[in-house]
Amino acid sequence: MKTIAYYITAHGYGHGARSCDILNALHIAAPHARIIAVTDLPDGFMRSRIPESIELRAGAFDIGLIQKDSIQVDLEASLKALDSLYVREKELLRQETDFFAHEKIGVVVADIPALPLAAAQQAGIPNIATSNFGWDWIYEEFAEHDPHWKIYVDRFRRVYANTELLLRQPFSEPMTTFPNRINLPLLAKPGKDRRDAVARKTGADPARQWVLLSFTSLNLDQSALKNLSRLNDCELFSVEPLEWSESSIHCISRSHICFADILASVDVVVTKPGFGILSECIANNKPIIYTDRANFREYPVLVDCIREYCRHAFIPNAELYAGRLTHALETIKNAPAPLKQMLRGGAELAASEILKRLP
Numbered sequence: 001m002k003t004i005a006y007y008i009t010a011h012g013y014g015h016g017a018r019s020c021d022i023l024n025a026l027h028i029a030a031p032h033a034r035i036i037a038v039t040d041l042p043d044g045f046m047r048s049r050i051p052e053s054i055e056l057r058a059g060a061f062d063i064g065l066i067q068k069d070s071i072q073v074d075l076e077a078s079l080k081a082l083d084s085l086y087v088r089e090k091e092l093l094r095q096e097t098d099f100f101a102h103e104k105i106g107v108v109v110a111d112i113p114a115l116p117l118a119a120a121q122q123a124g125i126p127n128i129a130t131s132n133f134g135w136d137w138i139y140e141e142f143a144e145h146d147p148h149w150k151i152y153v154d155r156f157r158r159v160y161a162n163t164e165l166l167l168r169q170p171f172s173e174p175m176t177t178f179p180n181r182i183n184l185p186l187l188a189k190p191g192k193d194r195r196d197a198v199a200r201k202t203g204a205d206p207a208r209q210w211v212l213l214s215f216t217s218l219n220l221d222q223s224a225l226k227n228l229s230r231l232n233d234c235e236l237f238s239v240e241p242l243e244w245s246e247s248s249i250h251c252i253s254r255s256h257i258c259f260a261d262i263l264a265s266v267d268v269v270v271t272k273p274g275f276g277i278l279s280e281c282i283a284n285n286k287p288i289i290y291t292d293r294a295n296f297r298e299y300p301v302l303v304d305c306i307r308e309y310c311r312h313a314f315i316p317n318a319e320l321y322a323g324r325l326t327h328a329l330e331t332i333k334n335a336p337a338p339l340k341q342m343l344r345g346g347a348e349l350a351a352s353e354i355l356k357r358l359p
Contacts, residue, residue, distance in 0.1 A: 001030070001032070001033055001034075001106070001358060001359070002104050002105060002106025002107070002358060002359050003033075003034040003035070003036060003103050003104055003105050003106060004026065004033060004034070004035045004036070004105075004106065004107055004109065004354065004358060005036050005038060005099075005100070005103070005105045005107070005108050005109070005116070006019065006022075006023060006035060006036070006037045006038065006109045006110075006111075007038045007039070007059070007061060007108070007109065007110040007111070007113055007116040008037060008038070008039035008041060008111050009039070009061075009062050009064050009111060009112060009113050010039055010040035010041050010060055010064070011062070011063075011064025011065060012064070012216065012274065012276070013041070013045060013216055013276055014274045014275040014276025014277065014279075015041075015111050015112075015131075015275075015276070016039065016041045016045060016046065016049075016276075017049065017188070017259070017276035017279070017280070018111070018169065018187050018188070018275060018276060018279065019037070019039075019111050019130075020046065020049035020050050021187040021188060021189065021346075021347040022109075022130065022187065022347045022350045022351060022354075023035060023037060023050050023054055024049070024050060024051075024347065025347035025348045025350065025351035026351040026354060026355070027050075027051060027053065027054060028351075029348070029351045029352065029355060030351075030355055030358075031053075033355075033358070034055070035053075035054045035055065036054075036055045036056075036057050036103065036105075037050070037054055037055065037056055037057070038057045038058075038059045038061075038116070039056070039058075039059065039060075040058060040059065040060040042241075043056060044254060044255060045254060048254040048255060048258050048259065049258065049259075060085075061085075061092065061096075061113040061114075061115040061116055062085070062112075062113035062114065062115065062135065063078055063081045063082050063085055064078075064135070065078045065138070065295075065296070066078045066081055067217075068219075069215070069216075069217040069218055069219045070215035070216045070217050070218055070272050071215075071218070071272050071291065071292070071293055071294075071317065072294070073294065073295040073296060075142060075146075075295060079146070079148060079149065082152055086152075086155070089115070092115055092119075093115065093118060093119045093122060096115070096116055096119035096120075097119050097122055097123045100119070100120070100123050100125055101123075105120075105125060106125070106126070106357075106358045106359040107125065107126045107127070107128065107354060107357045107358045107359075108120035108125055108126070108127045108128070109127075109128045109129075109130060109354055110127070110128070110129050110130070111129070111130050111131050112129050112130070112131035112133075112134060112135065114135070114155065114156045114159040114160065115159075117129060117159050117160070117162075117163050118159045121159070121162050121163075126164055126357040126358075127163055127164050127165075128163070128164060128165045128166075128167060128353070128354060128357065129160065129163050129165070129166045129167070129178065130166070130167035130168075130169060130184075130350060131166075131168075131169060131172075131175075132168070132169040132170065132171050132172040132173070132175075132275055132298070132301075133172065133173045133175065133297075133298055133301075134156060134157075134160050134173075134175055134177055134178070135152070135156045136152075136153045136154075136156040136157040136160060136177055137173050137175070137177075137297065138296070138297050138298070139152050139153045139156070140153050140297075141297045142295075157177050160177040160178050161177055161178070161179065163178055163179075164180065164357070165178075165180050165181075165182065165353065165357075166178035166180065166181045166182070167182055167184055167349075167350045167353060167354075168181045168182065168183050168184060169184050169187065169275070169346065170184065170185065170186055170187075170279070170305070170342065170346070171275055171278060171279075171298075171301055171302055171305045172301070173297075173298070173301060182349075182353060184346035184349055184350055185342065185343035185344055185345055185346045185349070186279060186282060186283065186342045186343065186344050186345075186346050187279060187346040187347045187350070188260075188276075188279035188280045188282070188283040189260065189283055189347075190260070190264060190283045190284045190285075191258065191259075191260030191261040191262070191263055191264035191265075191280075191283075191284060192260075192261045192264055193261075193264045193265050194257055194261045194262075194264070194265050195210070195265040197257060198237075198252065198257060198262065198265050201252070201256060201257070202235075202237070202250040202252065203250075204235040204237070204250055205235055208233055208234055208235045209233060209234045209235070209267050209268065209329070210234070210235050210237065210265065210266040210267045210268070211231075211234050211235070211236050211237065211266065211267065211268045211269075211270060211325070211329070212237045212238070212239075212262065212263065212266040212268070212269045212270065212271075213236060213237065213238045213242065213249065213270050213271075214238075214239070214263075214269050214270065214271040214277050215238075215242055215271065215272065216241065216242060217241070217242060218242060218320075219321070220244065220321065220323060221321075223322070223323070224321060224322050224323030225244055225247045225248075225249075225323060226323070227322060227323030227324055228247070228248065228249065228323040228325065229247070229248040231325060231326065231329075234325075234329070235250065236248065236249045236250065237249065237250045237251075237252060237262070237266060238250070238251050238252070239251070239252050239253075239254060239259060239262060240252070240253050240254060259280070260280060260283075260284070263280050263281070263284050263286060264284045264286075266286070267286075267287075268286070268287050268288075268289060268329065268332055269281055269286050269287070269288050269289070270288075270289045270290075270291075270315065270320070270325065270328070271288060271289070271290060271291075272290065272291055272293045273290050273293055273298075273299055273302035273303050273306060274302065275298075275302065278302055278305060278306060278309075278310070281310055282309050282310060282342055283344075286310075287310060287311035287312060287313075287332050287335055288306055288310045288311070288312050288313075289312070289313045289314070289315050289325075289328045289329070289331075289332055290303065290306055290312060290313075290314060290315070291314070291315050291316065291317055291320045292316060292317045307339075308338065308339050308340045309338050309339075309340055309341070309342055310338055311332065311335040311336065311337065311338060312332070312335055313328045313331040313332040313335055314328070315327075315328040
């Protein structure tokens, strides 16, 4: 059996979380298969979710969008970074085709950089994309105001159009650029409630309402932190790397308690609409307080899914950045049950389709 190369964008932890769900399903379905995950996501994040037998290789093959924090996007910096990356396109394609030959790669999977898919197409290797959106779709919106983005819309679209298969994830845009598509149900699995262990590590009171601020970064000033400290009936949590020194917010390390178990242990999640956190909230039946997210076309798709599959409340950016959570926390207490339930087993279906194409 040849090796699986699985490329993961470092755009956000959501891509990593869902990729780890599929990687774990691959490992269970084919425990002796060699798997190499290629990403610039932190090793600590990846190792908190996948076994040691899955190899990690550092590598960045797309930009996604550069963000000022988890909510705010820097479009100018994103475009400059894309230009810098694609100056090296031929070099990177040659580098990856050499890697495929040296490591005896039998199938390439990408969530969802185009360069590894293009390299696999050049090398005649089965290539599979998996995502709930393509970067061509995201960048297309920006091309309406700055034609320079159209270079990358067209470039990504050409590669996606030649991709052998798309494993289309939930909460998705149509993704009609890909000629062959299989729809996946929910990938995420529920975590274990470890409230007692979290309480021991942090000193948090288990009798209070536990609220997770689920962001990779969030620029809160001292005034906002002071407002949060006044929520006397709540315990507030974040997960590394999000940490505010000398604040009342408990920061938990993924190396101590995995994210799925942290999420299973809290009562409410405050977050931006993102694929990973939405998936895990559905899997763990957790209510979401969500906020605005500008310059990301995926936002309304995800909000529609939050309203269908989760108990939910909305908090404007201005209130979040001011640390004023009281109204949203009161609203979520009376939020109705979800309108719909989502089918499970997406990771296992994805693993089955990948293994079918592995020589």
